[in-house]
Amino acid sequence: EGVLRIPYVADIGTFDPDNGFETGAISAIDNVYQGLVQYEPGSTKIVGSLATSWDISDDGLTYTFHLAEGVKFHDGAPFNAAAVIKSFERRRDHRMILSYFLANVKDMRAPDDSTVVLTLGHPQPSLLDALSSPWGPKIISPSALAEHDNGDFATTWLNEHAVGTGPFKLAEFKRGQRYVLERNDAYWGDKPFFRQIQISVVPDISQQILQLQAGAIDAVPINYPFAQLTSLPGTLEITTAPSMIPYDLFVKPNSPLDDLEVRKAVLTAINPALWLQDAFGEFASLSRSVYPNVMLDPVTPIRFPTDFEAAKATIAKHGAVHLVIGLHSAAPAYARIADLMIAQLALIGVKATAYVLPSGAAYALKGDPNPPDLLLTIAGPDAAHPENQAKVFFTKDAPLNFFGRVLPEADVIVNQAGQLTDIKERNALYERAGRMYFDAGIVIPLVNVNDVVVHAKGLKHLGLRPVNPPGNIDFATVRWGP
Amino acid sequence: MTGRPGQDTPARPRFNWRDFFRRAGWLESIGIVGVPVVTVLAVLAPWITPFDPQLRVAGAYLPPSAGHWFGTDEIGRDLFSRIILGVRYTWLSGLAVIGFTLIVGSLVGLISGLMGGKVDLVVERIVDLFIVLPSTLIALAFVAAVGPGLVNTMIALAIFWWPWYARISHDEIRRLKARPHVEAARMAGVRGPRLLLRYLLPGVVPALLIGASLDLANVIMTLSLMSFLGLGLPAPAPELGAMTSRTLDSLTVHWWLPILPAAIIFFLCLLANLAGDGIRAALRGA
Amino acid sequence: MLAYLTKSIVGAVVVLLMMSFIVFGLQSMIPADPARAVAGPNAPPETVEAMRKQLGLDDPAFVQYGRFLSRLAHGDLGTSVRTRQPVSDDIRQYLPATLELGLASIALGAALALVMAVLQFLVPGSGGIRLAMVGVGSTPIFLSALLLSYFFWFRLGWLPGSGRLGYRDFAGPTGLNLLDGILVGRPDVSLDALLHMILPALALALPIGIAVGRSLNGALHEVMSQPYVRTARGKGLSETKVLLRHGLRNAATAPLSMLGLQVRLLFGNLLIVERVFGWPGLGLYTVQAFASADLPAVLGVAIVFGILYILVNTLIEIGQSIADPRISL
Amino acid sequence: MVKLSHRMSRSATEPVLAVKDLSVILSREGRPSRVIDNISFDMFPCEIVALVGESGSGKTSIGLALQGLLPREYLPRVAGSIRLAGTELVGAGGRTWRSARRHLVRAIPQDPMGALNPTMTIRHQMRESNGGSERSIKDWLARTGLADPDRIADALPHRLSGGQRQRVLIAMAMMARPKLLIADEPTTALDVTIQAQILDLLRDLTREQQTAILFVTHDLSVAASLADRVLVLYAGRIVEMGRIQDVARNAAHPYSAGLLAARFDLDSDRRRPLPTLPGERAPLINVASACSYAPRCPIAQPDCMAIRPPLEAASAHGGAVACLHQEQTPLLSTQRADAKPWPAVAVQETAALRLSNVRKTYPTGTRSFWGRRQSQPVLRSVNLTIKPGECVALVGESGAGKSTLLRIAAGLEAPESGTVTRFDKLGPQVVFQDPVATLTPWLTIGEQIGERLRGVSLDSEYGRRRVGEAIKLVGLDPVLMDALPAEISVGQCQRAVLARAVIVPPSLLLCDEPISAMDVSLAATTLNLLSDLRRQLDMAMLFVTHDLAAARIIADRIAVLKDGELVEVADPDAIIAAPQSAYTRSLIAAMPSLPAGGGR
């Protein structure tokens, strides 16, 4: 009957596209607001959205976007270049949380109503990725911004209200209980299948499963236990797509793993090939590099050693090795992987324990006098350019360089690659740098787990994007299929 | 007339286990006997598990069978062995919390009750304060601050448990102090530690014992609740609450994973509750 | 009475101060960085720095605490780091659900306790009944909540298993749906709210009912062998009258204290039950606030819970003094 | 059993109550014991029957059995027959019992303190008594002599004094106009003045309402001042019954005779030990086929141990008695009259204790905001000296400040002003009112007695010997050294307490109402023991009591305390003969006494 019912595990903190880092709700926001460009569903290819085409100057400093015509905001205001600039300025200049997406944009101009020209401070081939990112800049109705600006750039109002150009309007925002999106019948693009999206908050995954089986909701977007995927009732089916959120281990400096022999032994034991199938069935693949597999396909993938006897002997020779694994969060996926690795390590005589870090403590490990030896993370960059991965996790001052380990010669290569526009050339450099981080024992990539949505039979075109956090169904494309 | 009947009260035998159990009730006696038995099992746990609880010894998700009584878990470890180890953690930490808070709380209560006056007033206000604080919330804040882990969780719990015993022992000692037999002992020249140990403490102990035995189940429940919320032991340690919470989503498919650990928590609480009831009945009757 | 109220208000303020101090102290020990939590995991350090400055996290803890107190004096609980809006607004949104559920479960628990204690007194329980009662009291809340939901909603379909209300677009003046339905003349809404409430309230009420019931039963046994009960029987009153008029009231003090203790544990159980039943209340809010190191929100919730608990305690004390006039306030 | 003929004028009327072969078995901790053993008696309208017996003889149990209120937790088993106004109650259903309690039988309970619901106003509780009517409440309260019935009706029990409560309970029972009223020791806990008032009231009420009263007491003098007939109960059996004058004059059962002899009043001989009942009974005989009094009976013959004596017509009076050798009983009183007189006390002219200008105030009332309370003077400038070897009795009504004075003398409390001088380095010893409560339940008697032998271990030969000597001194069996307080009787507890006080003889012994909770015989025994000890050990003594008769018997001087002031201090006989203060006069006037020519 034209209604899609989706559960979220957490409530939506804020619906403001500039001022919050939502993960579970990002597709709701992105179906109400639109940016200039976007990733195509199912891949990392950048396609137009509110901009139909764009030109990049040869020096890589000037980007000219040609905007779509005849677009209107939900409140009826016309969409034009001024609106783009107003929204971009709001994000960049007014202490919005996500301002860093536009940090390199020095100047914005609107030569005419349908053209926007951005001038960068330095060349940044990854700019388009930043603009396509699910958290990238979105265009907000300038009249709504003006109307609700109480000296706070409408941040208060936009927490729970939205006026964008997207295929859906935010119809109801009842914090913690329910959120309703209504189809935007004046939408300028293809008309969505569903008239209404009803989002409820069901924090408990067991409840979500029961509700799905009882037909009270149409999908369980994330966290459906992998072990149960093979034995789903006939009324349910699975949509799966590659995701860009790898499972990685970051290694503390001065850990037992600094000893190359020990590291080799440990790698032998925790080799994900040995447990991938048990943990994820067919819904995951081995990490091929320190980058997500969809982001970069390496020429020579990383391989783990396989000689168990040698590993055992090494540990026996080396003497007791005790490893502490820190888990970035309390999400169940972490504990399971940790359990598996601990059981694996026990086989070669390494005693390991794991604990969940206090929330947010992972960001403070640099100053932690007693950090874990290994940090397990399930995290990806917020855009699909390899630069995002490297500069978020590995380079000096990278925000998620948890242990602050630096490998200057690799950082140089990353910087070099960042200037290149030729994809193949660029990727080769990134791969080399990534290999160096791995060889230096800074990071151990484990697996890439697919985005798995369990839903009622017949739901099609979920529009899952690798860059999006898992479970973000694109409400514009999803439909009941034959 | 005084409450006690005339001159012919038959001499009652001194402490006697049969009387004790009869007053406790047969059901409760099971609890009273069960508590030390479980404690011994918990201490011996690492030596009596049929399989190594850390290792993957079979396929994952095997239902209970003759080989693996409670089946295997999501990565193929023997659930029975893990639960035995879980009993060890849960039970012993429950006992530890009770023991620790009992000692600290009753010491505070005894001392302030004995000293009386200003000290007593101040200490009592502090105890009041701790009793009124919303414990779970602050325990959560505490664990969030110092990081999850069994010891931290136990400390967080202990912070909120000791005031009860301080309250009980304080009230009891104040009550006893005013009783004629203590006054009489004072008149007989009994002072200081001798008065405390021989005349006061034995009167306080039953109330504390009753309180503690009834609380054991509460502590175990709260501990498992905290570990259910992810605030318990490091991962490989099989903590019963955490085992349940992590596998709750398989309730409809692999029921034994969440149900059996929870059932064991239930069983432990049941034993503790029964023992508490029994001890109360037996001591009150005396 | 006036003196009592003054005293309890002063006491409440002291407790709240102390509590906020503890929570604040604990939170400033947390390694987590609220600025980072706000900015998102991938934000560059500059953004985080700016955020930190904006949130005033650079100042020493005592300055922050002082600021917190001075704002608190004006009724301002600060701005939530996570939802980017005033904590008081957030709490206003989440509190009614929790209040509704909490009150319902306390009422249900008290009723359960009463029925159980009286029945058990009139019909002395066999071992089986005793075992069943201790058993229910020994069930961990997460298990009982899940089993209730599994059987009564999923299996039998008798009651809704999640959320507060089946109706959309209903908003009443108080936020307590059960009450609002009656207030605005929509009994159907009230009924629906009631149906949604039964399972979570039952899950919360069971431990309350068992604990209070056991305490009431014990007190009844003691009271009913008191000489004044014999006096009442000596007047030829029926056993029910004796129990209701002379027994219950005199037995009320201890179970009321037990009720207070249970309310303290109720706050913990709410965290679980709200999660299992998707009940959009403060418990849910608290868990999420903790997860994102949302200090203002945590402090706000602590203050609100503290006030609620003190209120409950005060009510219980007043109740005790009504039940037993010898307790003067 | 002999059919008893009542040679009384009432034989024409139907009895209100006919009890026949009533037995009650109660069990404690699974051990049943026969508390009422096959008793039969009748009661007629307007009649007051006294039920007399020592503590534990089963008086209260009879009262409860008649109301069907025996405590359920003791699993009562009742056999025989109780016909109340023609209705058989034994084996009757709850409805019959309830209706009987509502309309026919009411009781004034033994302990007024616990018998009123603390959470209900008096008015409310009284309304329940007469089926909800409001009208007569004030009336009835006024009739019991309460001055301010309206205020009392709206008060809660805890605001009332013991005497007021007792009167409320009487009003409550009487307003139902029962056919039978059971008054269970309604006056034991009260002052003599209030006691006399209440006895008057009961008497009036019988006359007006045609109510029969079963008056339970352990004190024959009280019984004599009120009752028409008396039932003497021993160990659950009726051993003697008859008109009160007859029994008081010519007791036919040795037990009754002993009870009468043990009674002391203002005329008792204070120069020699009081006569007492012989020692406590040993449960060594098979009571089912023996006279249960035999082990204590001074005239027991071998057949007393073999035959249970039936209740048959008494030769000495018109009643009945259960004694095989009743003709011997009159010999008893003559035998006993001449115990050896006390040796003279050597009172020295120094002081063992001197209180000068002692004042004390206590905070009272509810707390103000800051937790302060108003203070109320309890003692105002008290001066009292006790000489070594002398015994001073302190009498006064309840709340006069007697205990406070004693506690100050003991050093348990500090006076607000004034000085307390004790001429003794050992410090005084105190004997409190309730002997059971002053013994620590978990320590043996011996351990507690030995506590005063500082530094001497009880395990040592010497320690045990000293404790043994002390125990023997107070007349206890040294075997009891290893008993816990719960294992011995009240009387034995009182002796143990004394042993503790005198194991190292203090020069001053302070006693706070040591006998007020005891039955007559036990009280007499205790008085004798105290008199003996103070002479043997040469102790000065302060003896607090509200019983003028006891004061007269034990003391060398009596001090009368009224509202915190000593109103007179003088030789006992002088005070009785010529009381100086109005208060003392009223005390003396209110003393109950046997009709002339009593049991001696």
Ligand SMILES: Nc1ncnc2c1ncn2[C@@H]1O[C@H](COP(=O)(O)OP(=O)(O)OP(=O)(O)O)[C@@H](O)[C@H]1O
């Ligand atoms: N549950 C019981 N089991 C066995 N014996 C009992 C029980 N309760 C009371 N008794 C005995 O019954 C006897 C009668 O007690 P009761 O209270 O009737 O005596 P009483 O004459 O009223 O004494 P008092 O003067 O002290 O009030 C006592 O000897 C007592 O030991």
Ligand SMILES: Nc1ncnc2c1ncn2[C@@H]1O[C@H](COP(=O)(O)OP(=O)(O)OP(=O)(O)O)[C@@H](O)[C@H]1O
């Ligand atoms: N600790 C106390 N605090 C306040 N008031 C007290 C305290 N102890 C005694 N009183 C009051 O002091 C007065 C005298 O008490 P005290 O116990 O000395 O009387 P008493 O003559 O021994 O009476 P009784 O014959 O009833 O034992 C009473 O009014 C009592 O209420």
Ligand SMILES: [Mg+2]
């Ligand atoms: Mg009695």
Ligand SMILES: [Mg+2]
């Ligand atoms: Mg006194």
